[in-house]
Amino acid sequence: MAEQAQAPMPSAAAPAPESPATPATVRMTYREAVREAIREAMHADPRVFVMGEDVGAYGGCYAVTKGLLTEFGPERLRDTPLSESAFVGAGIGAAVGGMRPIVEIMTVNFSLLALDQIMNTAATFLHMSGGQCNVPVVIRMTTGAGRQLAAQHSHSLEGWYAHIPGLRILAPATVEDARRMLAPALADPDPVLLFEHALLYNVSGDVPPADAFVPFDRAIVRRAGHDVTLVTYGGMLARTLEAAERLAADDGIEAEVIDLRSLRPLDEATILDSVRRTHRAVIVDEGWRSGSLSAEIAARIAEQAFFDLDAPLRRVCSAEVPMPYARHLEQAALPQVDGILAAVRPLVTR
Amino acid sequence: MTVLTPPAPEREQDRGRAIARLTSMLRIRRFEERCGELYQDEKIRGFLHLYIGQEAVATGVMSCLRADDAVVATYREHGHALARGISADAIMAEMFGKVTGTSRGRGGSMHLFDTATRFYGGHAIVGAGLPFAIGLALADRLQGRDRVTACFFGEGAVAEGEFHESLNLAVLWQLPVLFCCENNLYAMGTEIAHEQAETDLALKAAAYRLPSWPVDGMDVDAVESATRRAVAAIRAGEGPHFLELRTYRFRPHSMFDPGLYRSADEVAQWMTRCPIATYSARLRAAGWLDDDTLAGIEQAAREEVEQAVTFAEQSPWEPMDDLLRFVTSEEVRHG
Numbered sequence: 001m002a003e004q005a006q007a008p009m010p011s012a013a014a015p016a017p018e019s020p021a022t023p024a025t026v027r028m029t030y031r032e033a034v035r036e037a038i039r040e041a042m043h044a045d046p047r048v049f050v051m052g053e054d055v056g057a058y059g060g061c062y063a064v065t066k067g068l069l070t071e072f073g074p075e076r077l078r079d080t081p082l083s084e085s086a087f088v089g090a091g092i093g094a095a096v097g098g099m100r101p102i103v104e105i106m107t108v109n110f111s112l113l114a115l116d117q118i119m120n121t122a123a124t125f126l127h128m129s130g131g132q133c134n135v136p137v138v139i140r141m142t143t144g145a146g147r148q149l150a151a152q153h154s155h156s157l158e159g160w161y162a163h164i165p166g167l168r169i170l171a172p173a174t175v176e177d178a179r180r181m182l183a184p185a186l187a188d189p190d191p192v193l194l195f196e197h198a199l200l201y202n203v204s205g206d207v208p209p210a211d212a213f214v215p216f217d218r219a220i221v222r223r224a225g226h227d228v229t230l231v232t233y234g235g236m237l238a239r240t241l242e243a244a245e246r247l248a249a250d251d252g253i254e255a256e257v258i259d260l261r262s263l264r265p266l267d268e269a270t271i272l273d274s275v276r277r278t279h280r281a282v283i284v285d286e287g288w289r290s291g292s293l294s295a296e297i298a299a300r301i302a303e304q305a306f307f308d309l310d311a312p313l314r315r316v317c318s319a320e321v322p323m324p325y326a327r328h329l330e331q332a333a334l335p336q337v338d339g340i341l342a343a344v345r346p347l348v349t350r
Numbered sequence: 351m352t353v354l355t356p357p358a359p360e361r362e363q364d365r366g367r368a369i370a371r372l373t374s375m376l377r378i379r380r381f382e383e384r385c386g387e388l389y390q391d392e393k394i395r396g397f398l399h400l401y402i403g404q405e406a407v408a409t410g411v412m413s414c415l416r417a418d419d420a421v422v423a424t425y426r427e428h429g430h431a432l433a434r435g436i437s438a439d440a441i442m443a444e445m446f447g448k449v450t451g452t453s454r455g456r457g458g459s460m461h462l463f464d465t466a467t468r469f470y471g472g473h474a475i476v477g478a479g480l481p482f483a484i485g486l487a488l489a490d491r492l493q494g495r496d497r498v499t500a501c502f503f504g505e506g507a508v509a510e511g512e513f514h515e516s517l518n519l520a521v522l523w524q525l526p527v528l529f530c531c532e533n534n535l536y537a538m539g540t541e542i543a544h545e546q547a548e549t550d551l552a553l554k555a556a557a558y559r560l561p562s563w564p565v566d567g568m569d570v571d572a573v574e575s576a577t578r579r580a581v582a583a584i585r586a587g588e589g590p591h592f593l594e595l596r597t598y599r600f601r602p603h604s605m606f607d608p609g610l611y612r613s614a615d616e617v618a619q620w621m622t623r624c625p626i627a628t629y630s631a632r633l634r635a636a637g638w639l640d641d642d643t644l645a646g647i648e649q650a651a652r653e654e655v656e657q658a659v660t661f662a663e664q665s666p667w668e669p670m671d672d673l674l675r676f677v678t679s680e681e682v683r684h685g
């Protein structure tokens with residue numbers, strides 16, 4: 001990843017807000033929202049600093065931290081060498097040493113070079129030390145496909161991280177969540193990983209006042225419905241909502257759309273409550289299907305709401321192939337609106 | 351090498367420090383020997399890596415650190431923990447898996463922790479402690495504190511990417527880290543010449559442009575004086591330093607090691623350089639140590655170890671209901 005993602009993106013826009021903006025509501029892009037959240041955190045707490053590859057002079061590979069070097073200087077906006085393991089580990093150590101680091105990793109694919117530090121150090125320290133060493137580090141990274149970046153820059157591996165006890169995994173899907181999730185993540189005494197879908201950075205949306213923010217460990221029903229529950233998160237939220245609108249318009253099917261927001265811990269109550277009302281569920285996840293987050297959600301529904309189901313569980317996931325470069329192949333590999341429609345329609349007979 | 355002259359009244363302090371070093375090494379030796387027995391008795395389980403032979407390193411380095419400095423160590427860290435001032439009781443109880451252990455029985459021999467003495471593990475992924483250590487040092491730098499972080503690792507870790515990433519970053523950012531490479535010539539059964547293209551590790555580290563010194567790790571005075579110099583320089587803001595502490599482990603890598611890769615002759619040769627025996631002899635020659643003093647040190651060490659065993663034996667287990675505690679801080683509070 002050597003470019004800033006400044007060019008217009010294929011649309012992944014969330015639907016327009018239903019209520020007119022109140023004076024305190026601000027409109028901005030997802031990128032600006034993350035930047036504002038970082039700036040606010042750095043002003044609020046001198047222990048907060050940012051570290052990662054090209055976050056300073058270059059402005060961030062997705063331009064998230066653009067301008068912050070001038071504002072905060074190189075001590076608090078630290079460019080690192082290409083040493084994912086060392087600078088993620090340094091973030092963990094600095095967190096234990098009393099700082100509140102925000103570590104940026106260019107993409108989730110590169111986070112694998114730091115996987116040992118995340119898994120074997122950040123996630124285990126509190127436990128291995130018998131409760132002595134909590135690790136208040138925040139690690140942000142880009143995830144997801146859709147920009148023809150092929151098989152080493154495009155995967156959605158957040159589900160892997162959601163496997164690990166000791167980590168909190170967040171996937172802000174809206175501009176509001178991008179703006180508001182960082183502060184509670186920094187306040188969390190334990191390691192938090194924030195996954196930002198690459199296609200969301202250029203999306204604009206409203207940010208209501210801070211007191212309207214729903215706690216970051218709660219899933220949110222983004223669209224109410226009674227015929228089927230669509231469970232999704234992150235980059236797939238917009239197209240799942242689009243599919244729900246199509247189902248309503250074309251089929252008269254009212255789908256309820258749940259945005260997980262937190263992938264670990266999972267807000268089971270919100271998922272199960274919805275499924276108990278709709279009696280059907282489809283999980284939409286950009287990750288692969290095998291051994292995945294979507295499998296986990298399906299299993300939990302089956303374990304706890306099996307007798308509430310009127311139809312088999314379904315999943316819409318990425319094709320089990322390393323992400324191809326050519327646009328038509330990449331699009332074919334990813335969950336699409338048509339695929340969601342095809343999964344939902346046979347479940348709901350009317 | 352410190353040359354000792356006969357004691358004069360003004361040398362009394364030096365004598366006290368020398369006796370303290372000998373005492374520390376002997377404590378570690380007796381503790382480790384007893385751990386080996388307790389492993390045979392199946393009181394200690396899992397992996398157990400004994401420090402016997404390398405006592406001069408932990409002893410010499412720790413004697414130069416302040417209470418507010420930090421220590422990051424490996425799975426072969428009982429000696430470091432003892433020398434840092436963690437109680438033998440808590441260390442032994444940890445190995446027994448008891449709730450009174452340093453990590454409430456959740457870490458075991460390889461994961462000793464004690465935030466009170468700023469002892470941050472106990473890292474059993476080879477090389478993984480280095481990035482963590484530079485993070486601690488970065489926190490000190492950013493908060494304007496003149497603390498030093500001492501990071502211990504074996505020569506095997508020098509082949510890991512983390513070693514290179516961390517030295518580079520520490521030098522770029524001039525972080526207050528003392529890298530303590532304990533070169534005992536073998537990474538499990540792999541001798542250094544089979545895994546390092548450049549076996550002079552001080553020379554290799556110097557490529558990262560930090561002061562980098564080979565030190566006789568079998569001589570506690572040599573370790574102490576090199577560390578004292580390095581720590582003073584680091585505290586004065588001169589950036590990270592690297593010590594290659596040349597030493598040898600007398601025992602197998604762990605309790606599972608059949609020892610096929612080195613000859614009994616070689617081990618015997620190195621044992622003639624036992625850091626405790628040679629140091630005792632030196633102190634005797636200087637007139638600083640006599641039979642009674644040595645017997646007193648021995649007895650105190652044995653009593654401390656036996657007391658630790660009794661403490662560990664009599665300590666309770668963590669209740670099973672607490673299995674899921676310490677996964678997140680919330681579970682720590684609610685437990």
Ligand SMILES: Cc1ncc(C[n+]2csc(CCOP(=O)(O)OP(=O)(O)O)c2C)c(N)n1
Binds near residue numbers: 426474505508536537
């Ligand atoms: C990343 C990793 N690879 C392999 C191992 C298995 N292992 C444990 S100790 C060890 C040898 C390390 O040797 P060295 O760093 O010289 O330290 P010593 O054991 O001699 O103290 C190996 C290979 C491990 N724990 N971590």
